Amino acid sequence: MAAADAHPDELHAFLKMRSFGDAWLAYTYLDRAFLQKKLFMYRVGVDPADTYANWAQLIKEHRVEWERERVPELMRLRDYFSFMQFAQQERVIVVVCGANPAAGRWIGQPRIACYGGALPIPSRETAPNDGLLAADPDDARLIELLRSYDPTVSYESYVELLRAHGLKVRPANEGYVVEDEAGRLLHEPYRLHGVYDAESNETAWTSKQGERLRASLNRHLGGDLVQFGPQDNWALRNDQRIAGPFFGPQTPVLVFDRDQGIGERLSPRKLAQLEPYRFQWDDLYPDSPIAKKGSGT
Amino acid sequence: MMSAERRAPLKRDDQQALIEQHRATRALYDAAMDEHAGQLSIPIEIGIDSTSTAFVDTEAYRRARAALTTMASLEEEYFRRLPRMALSCCPLCEKPLYRAFDPFGVDGLWWRSDAQPDEPPSCPHFCVLLGAVDLTACRSKPDFDVHPGPGVPHVVPRLLQHPGMVAVVSQLAMEDGAKAYPLAYFAPRRPPVQELTASWARTNFVYTTQLGVHAWRRADEPPLGKSPDVWDFALERWLADDKLRWCEPGSDSSRLSAADPASCPFVGLTGVSRPQTVVATSR
Numbered sequence: 001m002a003a004a005d006a007h008p009d010e011l012h013a014f015l016k017m018r019s020f021g022d023a024w025l026a027y028t029y030l031d032r033a034f035l036q037k038k039l040f041m042y043r044v045g046v047d048p049a050d051t052y053a054n055w056a057q058l059i060k061e062h063r064v065e066w067e068r069e070r071v072p073e074l075m076r077l078r079d080y081f082s083f084m085q086f087a088q089q090e091r092v093i094v095v096v097c098g099a100n101p102a103a104g105r106w107i108g109q110p111r112i113a114c115y116g117g118a119l120p121i122p123s124r125e126t127a128p129n130d131g132l133l134a135a136d137p138d139d140a141r142l143i144e145l146l147r148s149y150d151p152t153v154s155y156e157s158y159v160e161l162l163r164a165h166g167l168k169v170r171p172a173n174e175g176y177v178v179e180d181e182a183g184r185l186l187h188e189p190y191r192l193h194g195v196y197d198a199e200s201n202e203t204a205w206t207s208k209q210g211e212r213l214r215a216s217l218n219r220h221l222g223g224d225l226v227q228f229g230p231q232d233n234w235a236l237r238n239d240q241r242i243a244g245p246f247f248g249p250q251t252p253v254l255v256f257d258r259d260q261g262i263g264e265r266l267s268p269r270k271l272a273q274l275e276p277y278r279f280q281w282d283d284l285y286p287d288s289p290i291a292k293k294g295s296g297t
Numbered sequence: 298m299m300s301a302e303r304r305a306p307l308k309r310d311d312q313q314a315l316i317e318q319h320r321a322t323r324a325l326y327d328a329a330m331d332e333h334a335g336q337l338s339i340p341i342e343i344g345i346d347s348t349s350t351a352f353v354d355t356e357a358y359r360r361a362r363a364a365l366t367t368m369a370s371l372e373e374e375y376f377r378r379l380p381r382m383a384l385s386c387c388p389l390c391e392k393p394l395y396r397a398f399d400p401f402g403v404d405g406l407w408w409r410s411d412a413q414p415d416e417p418p419s420c421p422h423f424c425v426l427l428g429a430v431d432l433t434a435c436r437s438k439p440d441f442d443v444h445p446g447p448g449v450p451h452v453v454p455r456l457l458q459h460p461g462m463v464a465v466v467s468q469l470a471m472e473d474g475a476k477a478y479p480l481a482y483f484a485p486r487r488p489p490v491q492e493l494t495a496s497w498a499r500t501n502f503v504y505t506t507q508l509g510v511h512a513w514r515r516a517d518e519p520p521l522g523k524s525p526d527v528w529d530f531a532l533e534r535w536l537a538d539d540k541l542r543w544c545e546p547g548s549d550s551s552r553l554s555a556a557d558p559a560s561c562p563f564v565g566l567t568g569v570s571r572p573q574t575v576v577a578t579s580r
Contacts, residue, residue: 017338022350025342078334081358084345085365108327110579116410116442116500118515182576206511207490210503211413218411219368222327224441227410229501229513235491235521236514260349262342 002034003067008055009048030055035062072098072252072264075107075190075225080262082220087256089220090213092204093276094256095193095230095265099123102131103187108223115186116227117165120145120245121178123188128175133186135159135169136176148245190221192230193250196276198258203276205233232284240287248285307378309401309472316404319371320440322364329361375406376414383551384426385465385481388542392420393551394481402437402473403430403575409441410500422483424462427453428497431568434474438578444516445498448569450478451528455519457540459492461485464535465553466563467544478563479550491520517572532564 001011015026023042030040036058042051074080074096087094100123106112112132115121121133122141136142137155146153153161159169166181177185195204195213204213210229218224231237231250240247249268256262265271272281272290281290307315333355337343344352380400383393397414399405406412430445450466457464462484469477479497495502495516503513519525535541536558543561544550554561 022342025351076334077337077339078330080343081330081334081345084343088345113442113577118517181574184576203511205503205513207503207505210511210513211411211499211501214501215372215409215411215413216369219372220365222323222330224410227500228515229503233503233512234514235512236518239521242518260344260346260351 002059008052008059012042012052012055030058034059035065069266070098070252071266072096072254073101074104074254075099075101075187076104079104079190079221079225082217082222083254083256084260084262086217086220087198087258088260090204090216091198091258092213093194093196093198093201093258094217095195095232095253095271095274095276096256097191097193097231097250098252098254099188099190100125100131104131106131106185106187107225111184113180113182113184113186114189114223114225114227115180116189116224117167119162119165119167121162121167121186121188124175124177128173129177129185130175131187132175132177133188134176135162135178145245148240148247150240189227190225191228191250192226193253193271194230194232194276201276203230203233205229238285238287248288303374303378305378306380307375307399307401311378312375312399312401312405315371315375316406316440319368319375319406322367322371323440326361326364326368329357329364332357333361372406376412379405379407379414381417383549384469384479385467386544386551386553387420387422387483388463388465388553389422389461389483389485390420391553394419394423394426396426396479398479400469400471400477402471403432403435403443403445403475404437404439404473408439408443408445408498408575410444410498412499420483422485422487424482424484424487425456425493426497427480427482427494429478429480429568430471430573431476431478432573432575433568434476435471435575437473437475437575439575441577443498443575444500445475445477445573445575447528447530447571448573449530449566450480450532450563451530451570452480452532452535452541453494453526454529455523455526456482456492456494457535459484459488462488463540463542465542465544466532467548467550468546468563469550494526528570530570532561533558536561536564 015029027040039058083094103123115133122139124130124132124134146158167178170177179185197204214226217226236242249271251268251271252266254264268288269290336355342351346352379397381395382398384396385394395417397416399407429447429450431448452464456462462482465481467479471477490504491506500516501513505511532541542553543563545554546562
C-alpha cells in the first residue's frame with residue numbers, strides 16, 4: 001500500500017482492522033515495515049492531520065531501503081498457523097525461507113505437484129501462471145541463478161539439465177513453466193533454514209528426529225510441502241560448485257518460536273544474531289562474509 | 298484401553314481402512330484450515346490458542362485441530378501395527394534382517410518419503426536397506442508421490458567398494474500386485490555413516506557422524522567430494538566376486554541361498570532401470 005503511495009490514515013485504518021484491538025501491534029508493524037525505531041505513535045489531543053503528516057515523513061525517510069527489502073512470506077495464510085502449531089507442539093524454533101505467495105493457490109490442485117528435486121527453478125512472480133516454477137530466459141532471477149554456479153551455466157545447458165532430471169520447459173506463451181515426467185506443473189516447496197530445540201538451541205534435525213519432524217510438519221501443512229531437511233544441516237551447503245544459488249545462508253527468512261512469536265530476518269547478518277546461530281555461525285557458514293569480517297549483509 | 302484389533306499386526310484390510318480414514322481426515326483438516334484462514338482476512342498477527350492476544354477462535358479451527366490429532370493417531374497406529382518381517386539375511390552372521398515394511402501396497406504410509414518407523418534391532422553388520430519395485434502389475438493409487446527405486450535389482454558399486462561389504466537381494470510379492478526386491482548391505486565393520494545413503498523409498502538421508510555433526514543429503518546426492526552414485530544392473534560380476542548374495546524367491550527371506558552364483562534367479566531380469574515415481578492420485 002505504501003509503495004503505491006497510500007495515505008498514512010489508510011494504512012492506519014487497514015492495520016487497525018487487523019490488529020485485534022491492540023493498537024501497539026499496528027505501531028510495531030509500521031516501525032518494522034518502514035525501518036524506524038518506536039517513532040510511529042498516535043497521540044491523543046494532537047490533530048490527526050499532524051500525526052499523519054509526521055507518519056508520511058517517517059515512511060518517506062527510508063523509502064529506498066524498505067522498497068528494496070524482500071519481505072519473507074509463506075505461500076498461504078493458513079501455513080502461518082501450521083508452522084506455529086508445529087513449533088509449539090515440537091518445542092522448536094523454525095526458520096523457514098520466504099516463499100512466493102502466488103504459489104498458494106496451486107497447492108493441492110489436480111495436475112499440479114510440489115517440486116521435490118534438487119535443481120533450483122524460480123517461482124514465477126508475474127502472469128501467466130504466476131506461482132508456478134518456470135525457466136523464463138528473461139527472468140533476472142534465473143540469469144543470476146545461472147551465474148551463481150562455478151563455472152557459470154548457459155540457459156541452454158540449464159534446460160538440458162532440467163531435461164536430464166525428467167523436466168520439460170513449456171513454451172513462452174505458457175510462461176516457460178516447467179512440467180515433470182507425469183505432465184504435472186510444479187510449485188515450489190518450503191525450504192527450511194534451520195530447526196532448533198527451543199530449550200537448548202541445539203539443532204533438532206538429528207538422525208533420530210529429522211525425518212519424524214519433516215513428517216510432522218507436512219502433517220500440519222496438510223501436504224508434502226517440505227521435501228528436504230534444513231539448509232543449516234545440508235551437508236553440501238558450503239560447496240558452491242554443487243550448491244550454486246543454495247550456497248551459504250538463504251535469507252530472507254521467517255522465524256517461528258514455540259510461544260507463537262513470528263519474526264523475520266532479512267539478511268545473513270541479522271540471522272547470525274538469532275539465538276541458535278549466535279555461537280555457531282562460523283561453523284555453519286565459514287565462507288560467509290560475516291564470519292570473515294564481523295559485519296556484512 | 299486399546300482393543301486387541303488395534304494392537305494386532307496389520308493385514309491388507311486394516312491397512313486399507315487406516316489409509317481411507319487418514320485420507321478422509323486429511324480432507325477434513327484441509328477444508329477446516331482453509332475455512333479458518335478465510336475468516337481472518339489478512340491479520341498482522343496471528344495466534345493458535347488463547348495464550349495469544351491475537352488468537353481468533355473459530356469453529357473451523359477447532360475442527361482442524363481435532364482432525365490433526367486424529368491424523369497423528371492414525372499414523373501412530375499404522376506404524377505401530379506395521380509388520381516387522383524378515384527382508385534379508387546377513388551373509389556374515391546369518392541372522393535374518395527384520396524391518397518394518399508394508400507388503401500390502403505402495404499406498405501405505407511406509408512408502409512415504411519421510412516415513413521413519415521404529416525398527417527392530419539388527420545385527421551389527423547391517424548397513425543400509427535399498428530396494429527396487431517392479432510396478433508392472435501394481436494396482437495401488439497412493440495419496441503421495443512414492444519413490445520405490447528402479448524396477449529391477451541392482452547394486453551401488455560405491456557401497457560395495459567398502460572392505461567386506463556384501464549386498465543381499467531378495468524378492469517379495471506385494472498384495473497390490475507389485476514385486477518388491479529388498480537389497481540389504483552388510484559389512485564386517487560399518488563404514489562411517491556419512492558414506493552410506495538414504496534408505497529404500499526415502500528421499501533424504503539424515504545422519505549423525507561420530508563427531509556429532511548432524512547432517513542430511515538428498516538420496517541422489519553423493520557424499521562430499523564423491524561422484525554421484527550409479528546403479529549397476531549387471532549382477533554377474535558382483536555374484537562372481539562374492540559381493541552379492543541372494544535369498545530364494547518364494548522363501549521367507551530369512552536364509553541365504555547356497556546355490557551356485559551362476560543360477561542366481563535375479564540375473565537378467567528386465568524392467569525399468571531408472572528412478573521411478575508412483576505419482577500421487579488427485580482425489
